[in-house]
Amino acid sequence: MNDNKFLPKLSQNLLDILNDEEYYDVTIEVGNDPYIKIFHAHMVILHYRSTYLRRMLSTNKKNNDGTLVHIKLSNILPETFQIILSGRISLEEYDTSDIIYVLCAANEFGLKELIVDIQSFLVKTKPDWMESNFNLIYQTSFENDSFLELQKFCTDLTSKEPDKIFKSPNFSSISENLLVSLIQSDNLQMSEIQVWEHVLKWGNCSKS
Known part of the structure; x- marks a missing residue:
């Protein structure tokens, strides 16, 4: 049997x-x-x-x-605790910002499988949203060592396609810590002049 x-x-x-x-x-x-x-x-x-x-x-x-x-x-x-308690979640039915909140809650509660599933879903289905909200994704991903897949997404984007960040409409709103991390990256594929121009742009926008 x-x-x-x-x-x-x-x-x-x-x-x-x-x-x-x-x-x-x-x-x-x-x-x-x-x-x-x-x-x-x-x-x-x-x-x-x-x-x-x-x-x-x-x-x-x-x-x-x-x-x-x-x-x-x-x-x-x-609502988030209901998901945590039941273990049932259809990610397609949620706004991406709400999924980020559930991810952080899952990390707090130590739900490793849910953490992995949510990260995989975001990377595979929401790359454009994460690029548009890179500041949030970057800060969230490096808060702890549980979000390794999101960390890799951020690292790959900053090193291979930095223009998507520096030329984003939301570039002026990124945090100073993130900006410093970007320009200090050893793998940043951008000339020093280009980097300096973007830094000046960020500084002027943040003052206005």
Whole structure:
């Protein structure tokens, strides 16, 4: 008998547990006033799903009197936490800026598979958007070492196609730290005169 045929059913059972409203043992208060939502969840699922939640649960043990564990997460939107909790997300249905927010949340919660999937989706399907919003992508990607695919996208663009950044309509809005990083890149394929012209342009625009 092939045991693998039972795996889809088992996976569905686990998803059903996530949505179960009867046997939950954790309540999670997500968001800030006036937009707060209470989620019901299961400690064992959260423990194995997220390293971040695992740490929180370790400091919020269930009392012997049967009182439920209660966790507060004020730094995340309820919609984003719903995605984190369920593990179900159709990236095509979201605005790219919202996907970036979910990516950062996934990193905070230690969801490595979701981090990889989102980065791959962005690089394959949203390169034009990322070029137009390069400042945001650059800053986000180098906040930590989890976003390696986005880091590679930024590095390749700055070294191989710097004109897409320097001649972008949004060039004047990039941060000073990003500008310095760009002009100090050893692989920058642009003459010193061209670089200097763009730096002057950035300086004049930032003053106006």
